[in-house]
Amino acid sequence: xxxxxxxxxxxxxxxxxxxxxxxxxxxxxxxxxxxxxxxxxxxxxxxxxxxxxxxxxxxxxxxxxxxxxxxxxxxxxxxxxxxxxxxxxxxxxxxxxxxxxxxxxxxxxxxxxxxxxxxxxxxxxxxxxxxxxxxxxxxxxxxxxxxxxxxxxxxxxxxxxxxxxxxxxxxxxxxxxxxxxxxxxxxxxxxxxxxxxxxxxxxxxxxxxxxxxxxxxxxxxxxxxxxxxxxxxxxxxxxxxxxxxxxxxxxxxxxxxxxxxxxxxxxxxxxxxxx
Ligand SMILES: [Zn+2]
Numbered sequence: 479x480x481x482x483x484x485x486x487x488x489x490x491x492x493x494x495x496x497x498x499x500x501x502x503x504x505x506x507x508x509x510x511x512x513x514x515x516x517x518x519x520x521x522x523x524x525x526x527x528x529x530x531x532x533x534x535x536x537x538x539x540x541x542x543x544x545x546x547x548x549x550x551x552x553x554x555x556x557x558x559x560x561x562x563x564x565x566x567x568x569x570x571x572x573x574x575x576x577x578x579x580x581x582x583x584x585x586x587x588x589x590x591x592x593x594x595x596x597x598x599x600x601x602x603x604x605x606x607x608x609x610x611x612x613x614x615x616x617x618x619x620x621x622x623x624x625x626x627x628x629x630x631x632x633x634x635x636x637x638x639x640x641x642x643x644x645x646x647x648x649x650x651x652x653x654x655x656x657x658x659x660x661x662x663x664x665x666x667x668x669x670x671x672x673x674x675x676x677x678x679x680x681x682x683x684x685x686x687x688x689x690x691x692x693x694x695x696x697x698x699x700x701x702x703x704x705x706x707x708x709x710x711x712x713x714x715x716x717x718x719x720x721x722x723x724x725x726x727x728x729x730x731x732x733x734x735x736x737x738x739x740x741x742x743x744x745x746x747x748x749x750x751x752x753x
Contacts, residue, residue, distance in 0.1 A: 480546055482531065482609045482644020483688035489528035491554045495577035496523040496535065503573030508587060511570075517589070518572065530604045530643035534595070535572075541595060542570075543588040550584025604643040608684040618642065618677035622665055632676075633661035633737045642680050649687065651718040651743045652694040653679050660749045661735070661742055694718070699726060717743040 480488070504518040517540065525536040533552075535542040544550065550569075553562055557578050561568065566582035573579075581587070588598075595601055606613045606621055621642075627635060635641045636650040645653065654661055657679045659672065668676065683694050693700055693714045703713035711719070716726060721734030721743050730747035 480531065480550075481646035481649055481687075482528075482607065482684055483649075483692070485528045485531050485533060485546070485644070486609045486688055487691065488552045489526055489533050492533070492535070492552055492579050493526035495554045495579050496572065496574060497526050499523055499574040499576075501572055502575055503571070503578075505568065505571040507568055508570065511587075511589060514589060523572075528607075528609075529601055530607060530639050531646070532600060536592070539591075541590050541592055543586075543590055543595075543598065543601075544581055544584050545586040545600060546584045547586055550586075551582045553580045553582065554578070555580075600639070603640040605639065605641045607643045608649075608680050609644050609688050611685075613681065615674060615677040615681065618680060619673050622673060622677070628666040629664055631661065632659055632663050632665075633735075633742055635665065637738070637740070644684060645680065647740055647742075648692075648694070648715060648718045649680075649684060651741070652683050652716055654742075654744060654749060655716045656683060656694075658748055658750075660751045661737070661744055662751060695726065717745055719743065 500520060500522050501518045504515045506512055506515060518537070521537045523535060523537060527534050527536075532543060532545045549566070551566060555561070555578050557573055557576055559578070561571070561578070561580060569581045569584055569587060571578055571580045590598065606617050608618075627641060630638075632654060633650070636645050636653065637647070653676070657672070657676045659668070659676060687694055690697065695714060695716050700713050704710070717732050719741070720732045723732055724730065725732055725745040725748060728745065728747045730745055732743050732745055735742050735744070
């Protein structure tokens with residue numbers, strides 16, 4: 479499932495192809511918007527941005543909102559390259575004089591007036607975005623100190639987009655590991671140093687995973703594992719999907735849990751239940 483780093487990378491590709499460009503071709507397969515082609519044709523894309531796991535494409539008079547949920551994907555091609563043949567359904571294709579940007583399989587797509595953005599149920603509740611460079615450690619610490627988060631456990635809080643926006647399954651496990659925090663800990667049980675570490679690691683790992691796609695371990699360790707013949711998938715995380723393998727830091731076996739039916743892996747030695 480795409481997480482913040484993946485959405486921001488997708489937004490970059492779409493931004494390069496669309497920002498400042500005029501839409502010359504449009505295909506919409508969503509029944510509720512099938513009569514809206516003239517809203518797009520001849521219009522200039524003002525801005526493309528990611529917010530949490532959503533993408534916003536701003537035109538003069540409206541904004542196209544999309545959230546990829548589990549299956550949605552963007553592809554960006556040169557205009558004359560045929561569309562990819564795969565088992566996904568095309569939802570919308572935006573074509574400029576040079577490129578075609580296609581959104582596949584997403585179901586959560588909305589055309590909104592700019593003023594509606596602030597009241598949108600997903601956008602409105604988003605916490606600070608961990609991928610954008612404007613977010614600081616201090617921002618995250620101030621945000622986590624709010625009363626409503628104090629009794630929540632890290633395992634559920636880290637998937638809540640109202641806490642830190644952009645974190646999903648793999649980042650949750652990885653951030654808890656590099657912060658040395660047990661998934662059952664609550665915010666109120668953290669001391670100041672632990673809060674700072676959690677904030678720093680949330681930013682550091684999300685940004686590394688954005689810059690170096692999907693890799694959360696130290697890059698030196700990654701290269702070392704790859705040179706030993708480990709696959710990319712087996713080399714890129716500290717704990718996520720590494721259950722029953724030895725911890726890279728202490729050698730203890732990584733444990734697997736599924737709170738809320740979503741994978742969470744951790745090291746019982748590096749992440750003790752009590753500080
Ligand atoms: Zn360990």
